[in-house]
Amino acid sequence: MNAAKLIPADSVGLVQPQKLHFDTPLPLRSGRVIERYDLMVETYGTLNRNASNASLICHALSGDHHAAGYYDANNPKEKPGWWECCIGPGKPFDTNHFFVVCLNNLGGCAGSTGPSSLNPDTGKPFGPDFPIITVRDWVKSQAHLADRLGIQQWAAIIGGSLGGMQAMRWAISYPERLRHALIIAAAPKLSAQNIAFNEVARQSIMSDPDFHAGRYYDYNTYPQKGVMLARMVGHITYVSDALMRDKFGKDARAGSFGRDLRSGKLSFGFDVDFQVQSYLQYKGETFSKNFDANTYLLVTKTLDYFDPSVDYEGDLSRAFAQSQCKFLVMSFSSDWRFAPERSREIVDALLKAKKDVSYLEIDADEGHDAFLLPIPRYMRALHAYMKRVAAECDAGEGAL
Amino acid sequence: MRADFLLIQDWIAPHSRVLDLGCGNGAFLAYLKQTKHIHDCGLEIDAANIEKCLDAGVNVIEQNMEQGLGNFESQSFDTVVLAQTLQALQRPDMILDEMLRVGKNCILTFPNFAYWRHRVYLARLGRMPKSELLPYEWYDTPNVHLCTIHDFDALCREKRIRVLNRSVVDEQQRSKVLMRALPNLFGINAIYHITR
Numbered sequence: 001m002n003a004a005k006l007i008p009a010d011s012v013g014l015v016q017p018q019k020l021h022f023d024t025p026l027p028l029r030s031g032r033v034i035e036r037y038d039l040m041v042e043t044y045g046t047l048n049r050n051a052s053n054a055s056l057i058c059h060a061l062s063g064d065h066h067a068a069g070y071y072d073a074n075n076p077k078e079k080p081g082w083w084e085c086c087i088g089p090g091k092p093f094d095t096n097h098f099f100v101v102c103l104n105n106l107g108g109c110a111g112s113t114g115p116s117s118l119n120p121d122t123g124k125p126f127g128p129d130f131p132i133i134t135v136r137d138w139v140k141s142q143a144h145l146a147d148r149l150g151i152q153q154w155a156a157i158i159g160g161s162l163g164g165m166q167a168m169r170w171a172i173s174y175p176e177r178l179r180h181a182l183i184i185a186a187a188p189k190l191s192a193q194n195i196a197f198n199e200v201a202r203q204s205i206m207s208d209p210d211f212h213a214g215r216y217y218d219y220n221t222y223p224q225k226g227v228m229l230a231r232m233v234g235h236i237t238y239v240s241d242a243l244m245r246d247k248f249g250k251d252a253r254a255g256s257f258g259r260d261l262r263s264g265k266l267s268f269g270f271d272v273d274f275q276v277q278s279y280l281q282y283k284g285e286t287f288s289k290n291f292d293a294n295t296y297l298l299v300t301k302t303l304d305y306f307d308p309s310v311d312y313e314g315d316l317s318r319a320f321a322q323s324q325c326k327f328l329v330m331s332f333s334s335d336w337r338f339a340p341e342r343s344r345e346i347v348d349a350l351l352k353a354k355k356d357v358s359y360l361e362i363d364a365d366e367g368h369d370a371f372l373l374p375i376p377r378y379m380r381a382l383h384a385y386m387k388r389v390a391a392e393c394d395a396g397e398g399a400l
Numbered sequence: 401m402r403a404d405f406l407l408i409q410d411w412i413a414p415h416s417r418v419l420d421l422g423c424g425n426g427a428f429l430a431y432l433k434q435t436k437h438i439h440d441c442g443l444e445i446d447a448a449n450i451e452k453c454l455d456a457g458v459n460v461i462e463q464n465m466e467q468g469l470g471n472f473e474s475q476s477f478d479t480v481v482l483a484q485t486l487q488a489l490q491r492p493d494m495i496l497d498e499m500l501r502v503g504k505n506c507i508l509t510f511p512n513f514a515y516w517r518h519r520v521y522l523a524r525l526g527r528m529p530k531s532e533l534l535p536y537e538w539y540d541t542p543n544v545h546l547c548t549i550h551d552f553d554a555l556c557r558e559k560r561i562r563v564l565n566r567s568v569v570d571e572q573q574r575s576k577v578l579m580r581a582l583p584n585l586f587g588i589n590a591i592y593h594i595t596r
Binding site: 326328344347348351352354356357358359360361377380381384385387388 | 441462
């Protein structure tokens with residue numbers, strides 16, 4: 001049986017990514033230059049006549065261009081894109097109104113040029129020779145993408161976590177090229193604790209014997225254990241204590257500590273005793289098979305280096321001085337990776353810069369990952385905000 | 401539009417920056433944006449109201465004003481509005497200081513507890529006054545710091561706050577002869593425009 005699956009009516013349906021090639025050299029913050037590159041892009045909806053309805057979705061650490069829809073009409077097990085709950089007809093990023101664009105960022109491992117791509121000069125993968133890319137560089141490449149798509153000004157740029165940092169950077173680097181920036185579960189820059197977690201991730205990858213100084217492609221292997229460990233540590237920071245207690249605390253006798261056992265009794269050895277252990281290992285292992293180690297290293301550096309206030313003596317509000325867009329900032333109560341206080345720092349800088357800003361702190365137990373989930377209040381807020389943005393596009397206010 | 405909003409809008413200059421503390425569903429700010437092209441900012445803690453603000457295209461910050469306005473720069477707004485909320489705050493005097501720090505001028509509205517019907521209610525029944533404006537029981541009222549017009553005037557004197565304008569009105573926000581003659585006795589609602 002090869003019955004076609006039922007795709008929900010509020011999905012964008014079957015989608016196809018496209019690879020766009022760019023020949024204009026991209027000068028990077030590091031001083032290095034990427035001579036030419038590919039960007040893997042997916043779009044949903046239709047660009048209107050005056051190109052005023054385009055929205056850019058920026059992905060976070062491990063995301064890619066596949067934000068919504070399905071690839072395979074015949075595979076009933078296929079999961080939709082990573083932000084299916086937000087993109088589609090009738091959803092917050094309503095494809096009846098918006099032309100939604102999502103790309104795999106430069107340095108990624110889902111089709112855009114990155115460390116695992118072949119270096120045309122050597123015929124081998126770039127590996128550790130691939131330059132460090134900053135959020136500023138990403139946004140520059142996204143601006144070239146906008147030019148290519150004929151988008152002079154985005155109706156909105158949206159991102160969660162590292163994606164929110166890209167939206168922030170757009171408002172600073174290209175103030176006239178967006179009307180709304182939606183910055184969700186982000187931070188104005190990483191704290192020492194954030195950098196510390198990234199360092200553990202990097203060390204676990206780089207100390208894996210299969211890492212081969214980043215040239216593991218040449219050895220037909222990859223640092224599976226290292227990436228797995230990195231992801232396990234990362235995953236802990238993406239969820240909250242409350243969520244873990246709930247997820248692994250189905251056994252009422254154990255109280256609400258989330259200490260459910262895997263096999264019903266303790267092993268008195270160093271094997272897996274608790275469900276949280278096998279869950280983390282499973283998550284890490286699955287991830288390690290699908291994500292390039294060098295990209296992981298690179299993106300943690302991108303995070304560490306993000307600080308738009310660096311050109312303004314540490315004053316973020318001065319960084320926003322030229323911004324023209326309106327801002328929506330949102331945080332989640334149980335997020336301890338980028339806690340609500342971090343979002344409020346962004347809000348306060350925007351207030352100080354006398355910008356139009358709205359801020360919501362959504363009550364949610366899901367921790368940092370909440371930004372990916374269809375939490376009712378979060379969805380309603382996105383919906384309400386984007387409805388206004390859509391109305392502006394229709395009114396032609398967006399036309400330059 | 402709430403009647404007290406129609407009264408206080410006269411004190412708001414076109415194109416000015418207005419901070420509305422406890423902005424509710426954002427209707428007042430939306431109205432001022434439309435009629436006076438103000439730069440708006442509202443503070444609100446109720447989730448349903450915040451959504452209505454987003455719906456109305458009003459800038460809204462989810463923030464509890466009782467925890468201070470420390471994140472707002474001094475004199476960064478032309479007008480700070482606090483409508484029918486002063487009496488529900490833990491420390492109205494401290495908010496007042498914060499409002500006057502952040503705003504060049506402030507507009508406040510509050511119910512006058514010394515209104516004659518409240519006095520009669522207390523004198524006759526010997527119980528905490530209830531009315532249309534103050535419909536709560538003493539134990540469940542959010543209004544923990546009710547004051548009279550005389551009380552507020554005294555606080556203004558003590559804090560060296562200048563009263564630019566004052567209106568004393570009834571439920572329909574009308575100002576009648578008696579209210580102007582004996583505001584603390586006949587006024588139901590007090591509306592103050594103050595500065596420092």
